[in-house]
Amino acid sequence: MTALDPERIKVILATDCGSTTTKAILIQYVDGAYRQTHRGEAPTTVEKPFADVTMGVINSVTEIGELAGRKLVDDDGRIISPATDTEGCDIYISTSSAGGGLQMMVAGVIAEMTAASAKRAALGAGSIVMDVIAANDGRRPHEQIQRIRDLRPDMILLSGGTDGGTKDKVVQLAELIAPAKPQPRFGSDYEMPIIYAGNNEAQTDVSEVFAEGGFDLQIVDNLRPVLERENLGPARDKIHDIFLEHVMAQAPGYDKLMGWTGAPIMPTPGAVGDILQTVARIQGINVVGVDIGGATTDVFSVFDETFNRTVSANLGMSYSISNVCAEATMPNVLRWVPFNMNERELRNHVKNKMIRPTTIPQTREALMFEQAVAREALRLAYKQHKEFATTLKGVQQQRTVGDTFTQEAGGETIVNNMTLDLLVASGGVLSHAPRMHQTAMMLIDAFEPEGVTMLAKDSIFMMPHLGVLASVHPKAAEEVFDRDCLIYLGTCVAAAGNVKAGKPAFSWSFNGMSGEIAGGEMELVDLALGETAMITLTPVRGVDLGNGPGKKVEREIKGGTVGVIFDGRGRPLGLPEDRSSCQSTVQGWIDSCAMYREEEETAAAV
Amino acid sequence: MAKAYTPGLLVTGFREHRCRRILPIAGEVNVSIGDVVTANDVVAETNLPGDVNPVNLANQLSMPASDVMDCVVVNEGDTVAVGDVIAQTKGIFGFMKTSITSKVAGTVETISPVTGQMIVRGAPLPVQVRAYISGQVVNVLPGEGCEIEANVAYVQGIFGVGGETAGSIKMACSSHDEELDAHHITEDMAGAVVVGGARMTAAAVARAREVAAAAIVSGGIDDADLKDMLGYDLGVAITGREQLGITVIVTEGFGEIAMAARTFELLKSYAGTEASVNGATQIRAGVMRPEIVIPLESTPEVGDGKRKYEEGQLEIGRPVRVIRDPYFGIIGEVSDLPSEPHVLGSGSKARVLEVKLPTGEHAIVPRANVELIEE
Numbered sequence: 001m002t003a004l005d006p007e008r009i010k011v012i013l014a015t016d017c018g019s020t021t022t023k024a025i026l027i028q029y030v031d032g033a034y035r036q037t038h039r040g041e042a043p044t045t046v047e048k049p050f051a052d053v054t055m056g057v058i059n060s061v062t063e064i065g066e067l068a069g070r071k072l073v074d075d076d077g078r079i080i081s082p083a084t085d086t087e088g089c090d091i092y093i094s095t096s097s098a099g100g101g102l103q104m105m106v107a108g109v110i111a112e113m114t115a116a117s118a119k120r121a122a123l124g125a126g127s128i129v130m131d132v133i134a135a136n137d138g139r140r141p142h143e144q145i146q147r148i149r150d151l152r153p154d155m156i157l158l159s160g161g162t163d164g165g166t167k168d169k170v171v172q173l174a175e176l177i178a179p180a181k182p183q184p185r186f187g188s189d190y191e192m193p194i195i196y197a198g199n200n201e202a203q204t205d206v207s208e209v210f211a212e213g214g215f216d217l218q219i220v221d222n223l224r225p226v227l228e229r230e231n232l233g234p235a236r237d238k239i240h241d242i243f244l245e246h247v248m249a250q251a252p253g254y255d256k257l258m259g260w261t262g263a264p265i266m267p268t269p270g271a272v273g274d275i276l277q278t279v280a281r282i283q284g285i286n287v288v289g290v291d292i293g294g295a296t297t298d299v300f301s302v303f304d305e306t307f308n309r310t311v312s313a314n315l316g317m318s319y320s321i322s323n324v325c326a327e328a329t330m331p332n333v334l335r336w337v338p339f340n341m342n343e344r345e346l347r348n349h350v351k352n353k354m355i356r357p358t359t360i361p362q363t364r365e366a367l368m369f370e371q372a373v374a375r376e377a378l379r380l381a382y383k384q385h386k387e388f389a390t391t392l393k394g395v396q397q398q399r400t401v402g403d404t405f406t407q408e409a410g411g412e413t414i415v416n417n418m419t420l421d422l423l424v425a426s427g428g429v430l431s432h433a434p435r436m437h438q439t440a441m442m443l444i445d446a447f448e449p450e451g452v453t454m455l456a457k458d459s460i461f462m463m464p465h466l467g468v469l470a471s472v473h474p475k476a477a478e479e480v481f482d483r484d485c486l487i488y489l490g491t492c493v494a495a496a497g498n499v500k501a502g503k504p505a506f507s508w509s510f511n512g513m514s515g516e517i518a519g520g521e522m523e524l525v526d527l528a529l530g531e532t533a534m535i536t537l538t539p540v541r542g543v544d545l546g547n548g549p550g551k552k553v554e555r556e557i558k559g560g561t562v563g564v565i566f567d568g569r570g571r572p573l574g575l576p577e578d579r580s581s582c583q584s585t586v587q588g589w590i591d592s593c594a595m596y597r598e599e600e601e602t603a604a605a606v
Numbered sequence: 607m608a609k610a611y612t613p614g615l616l617v618t619g620f621r622e623h624r625c626r627r628i629l630p631i632a633g634e635v636n637v638s639i640g641d642v643v644t645a646n647d648v649v650a651e652t653n654l655p656g657d658v659n660p661v662n663l664a665n666q667l668s669m670p671a672s673d674v675m676d677c678v679v680v681n682e683g684d685t686v687a688v689g690d691v692i693a694q695t696k697g698i699f700g701f702m703k704t705s706i707t708s709k710v711a712g713t714v715e716t717i718s719p720v721t722g723q724m725i726v727r728g729a730p731l732p733v734q735v736r737a738y739i740s741g742q743v744v745n746v747l748p749g750e751g752c753e754i755e756a757n758v759a760y761v762q763g764i765f766g767v768g769g770e771t772a773g774s775i776k777m778a779c780s781s782h783d784e785e786l787d788a789h790h791i792t793e794d795m796a797g798a799v800v801v802g803g804a805r806m807t808a809a810a811v812a813r814a815r816e817v818a819a820a821a822i823v824s825g826g827i828d829d830a831d832l833k834d835m836l837g838y839d840l841g842v843a844i845t846g847r848e849q850l851g852i853t854v855i856v857t858e859g860f861g862e863i864a865m866a867a868r869t870f871e872l873l874k875s876y877a878g879t880e881a882s883v884n885g886a887t888q889i890r891a892g893v894m895r896p897e898i899v900i901p902l903e904s905t906p907e908v909g910d911g912k913r914k915y916e917e918g919q920l921e922i923g924r925p926v927r928v929i930r931d932p933y934f935g936i937i938g939e940v941s942d943l944p945s946e947p948h949v950l951g952s953g954s955k956a957r958v959l960e961v962k963l964p965t966g967e968h969a970i971v972p973r974a975n976v977e978l979i980e981e
Contacts, residue, residue: 043813141659145658167720172716172718177659326839347860352930359930359972360952362950363952364952366952434953510627
């Protein structure tokens with residue numbers, strides 16, 4: 001495509017190639033503003049017989065073309081550009097998360113220090129960490145070497161030592177890895193990328209160790225230049241680059257797709273992160289966003305302008321659904337389901353979804369089960385995110401050597417549900433829930449927001465598209481985000497602190513209405529989309545709604561398609577262990593929040 | 607009109623099948639273009655570098671790493687046996703020397719003056735790549751491997767565990783919907799590719815392993831049985847490296863599900879014939895499904911080469927398999943393709959199709975929940 005002149009871009013076609021579905025949107029300049037006008041989707045075509053990601057792109061774009069009455073694909077199966085009055089688009093852009101997960105091995109000298117930092121860098125870049133090799137990990141050298149040989153990582157991150165410190169330990173680690181000659185997952189002609197992010201004075205020695213061949217050594221700044229400070233950015237960026245260049249490029253047809261786009265293809269999570277940071281900055285708020293896909297769940301947070309992203313590589317709703325059930329355990333999944341299900345059959349359903357990832361629930365029972373799995377996937381992903389997003393990350397906060405030894409987990413989390421202002425949902429199971437009440441409840445149950453939190457969802461999973469669009473046409477991205485992207489579900493008011501079951505937790509009043517919420521109860525009150533109200537919240541002693549235990553809260557809240565959800569269940573959220581009382585409790589919450597009301601009326605349609 | 611792309615598994619009585627046989631690292635290719643090979647022939651071989659044994663001489667000699675080089679008595683590239691002296695201190699006036707001996711046999715690969723560490727590499731590990739299918743070598747990739755082509759009957763499964771194997775097909779069940787249990791497995795199935803009908807029970811798999819069958823193939827399996835067999839709960843469908851002593855392939859899915867009648871009949875028609883089987887499955891990038899490949903001695907009669915239906919296209923009359931509840935596993939034919947989205951029992955709106963079930967009933971099913979029966 002030709003060079004871009006934003007002024008001349010009036011028709012924008014964007015796709016996101018997910019691991020399950022390829023989603024396309026059309027943005028057009030209508031009546032003086034950019035609007036998202038049509039959308040289409042098709043299964044991602046990495047499977048045989050097509051084994052070409054561009055087939056899914058063309059299918060989704062063809063669907064848009066039919067809906068828009070605009071020919072977007074020519075007879076040779078290529079996207080038409082530039083646009084005329086009736087045909088084509090001015091620019092085609094795309095994000096992609098096809099290509100599966102990123103699998104890494106990390107190594108550091110001390111397990112709790114440089115190896116832990118390396119692991120955080122790898123996790124932050126979205127990888128599955130297959131193993132962490134450290135000089136003090138309790139394994140003998142030949143066992144470590146055997147382990148390295150058995151793994152088939154996409155790349156290795158090697159760290160160790162502070163800048164200017166002793167270098168023999170990190171060179172020794174390199175000497176273990178090099179002769180082990182780890183084989184990459186993809187093909188024998190692929191040189192194993194090694195990222196070295198350790199002691200800067202050992203760079204030459206490490207280079208010499210890997211000089212013999214079969215490795216693609218990339219040197220970046222030390223991720224632990226001094227003991228008290230992490231510097232994860234350069235290593236994470238390099239991991240990202242290698243992921244795009246090597247791993248994602250394994251998705252069939254990806255090379256062709258790169259030739260079609262008018263801007264570099266962005267990884268889906270990167271694009272979502274960009275747009276969320278923009279929102280947090282413009283509105284001056286703390287934001288958490290989640291994108292739950294087929295293979296992975298991405299969690300993004302911006303707290304006090306510090307951005308963090310994690311990718312839970314094996315928590316997803318299709319390819320990884322079986323892993324969610326294994327990791328969360330089936331009893332934890334089933335606690336969200338208010339009726340009995342045969343566990344043996346369920347296990348088979350889960351595996352069938354894993355091997356045929358594009359299927360959708362046809363019955364309400366199947367839907368409720370998938371939403372139960374989603375709660376657990378989201379809960380686990382958020383837990384991982386909180387462990388990752390600590391005071392040491394990103395902002396390079398200083399801490400003393402004493403702190404280093406006392407904080408095994410690596411710092412306090414900066415994720416604070418009480419100061420969270422906006423929780424944004426995206427990903428099929430959240431965005432495509434038949435009723436937005438279901439989306440709201442999945443978010444509340446999994447993330448357990450505290451105090452007053454606004455809930456929203458990405459209307460049609462448009463954030464990735466807008467993230468990449470922002471890099472080429474910020475004005476169009478901002479306009480579409482404002483008008484068409486987020487759908488506000490409403491506000492959640494949740495009690496934290498000493499909530500007692502059945503006893504008053506807090507009272508509320510707004511717009512001339514008032515009520516009282518008891519411990520364990522939920523209540524839904526209408527406040528329509530676009531409306532705002534001043535709410536007064538009076539918690540009982542020991543219960544916190546944002547201003548401290550027992551302190552009154554007065555603030556503005558926004559309405560949404562769901563309304564205001566009062567949550568008196570307390571934090572952390574506990575469900576009865578007894579299966580029968582758990583079912584009746586969950587059914588009570590479902591009824592209070594009108595989660596499946598409309599479906600009961602329409603279920604007879606099939 | 608947009609194509610309603612719906613992936614399906616390939617089950618065919620004839621196809622020209624080509625497979626690449628590649629070494630993990632460069633080595634020697636034993637075949638030439640035009641050679642006729644059988645499944646067990648070694649077509650390429652190499653030696654993987656041997657085990658690596660690090661010896662921390664600096665620690666063992668209690669001296670700085672930089673001094674180690676003065677005490678090392680072997681050179682890089684030297685062969686050492688167990689007990690050979692590899693380093694020795696000078697001692698005091700030639701006495702009280704400390705000697706370090708090698709605990710493994712191998713070759714001295716590196717001696718590092720930076721870390722004081724010596725790497726001794728053990729004997730190379732031979733790796734052989736077999737032909738996997740009987741056929742003709744049509745391409746040789748020097749130093750890497752070759753490509754073999756054969757006319758085959760081909761069955762793609764939906765999921766499998768275990769790697770490549772081969773054996774003659776033995777039918778254990780008499781119909782496609784008969785459950786495969788232990789009593790179906792007999793001693794004479796040693797080395798065979800055992801074909802059942804519907805779900806294979808845990809007892810059947812155990813019995814097949816007991817009689818040393820090469821592979822077991824059936825319509826379905828219970829996930830609980832798979833978990834017991836593997837010893838862990840499979841999280842993501844990336845398989846093929848399991849060491850179970852048997853390759854397991856399911857053609858339809860998990861649970862009580864019968865093998866597609868056409869698949870069963872095809873396998874039955876080749877009972878007694880040698881088949882190559884691979885359970886490796888990868889449902890991610892570079893999708894891989896398990897397969898049963900049956901090289902043919904003669905080319906069967908084929909039609910005019912024209913497909914009745916366009917590949918991957920949903921069309922009225924086309925046979926499909928429903929792959930999700932409440933009709934999971936049922937094979938029917940497309941009877942209508944309404945263009946408008948339909949509200950499902952779940953409350954979701956989705957594009958659907960109407961399937962004529964074997965009972966004569968018509969069911970509305972989301973388009974995402976069917977797969978084509980490809981040929």
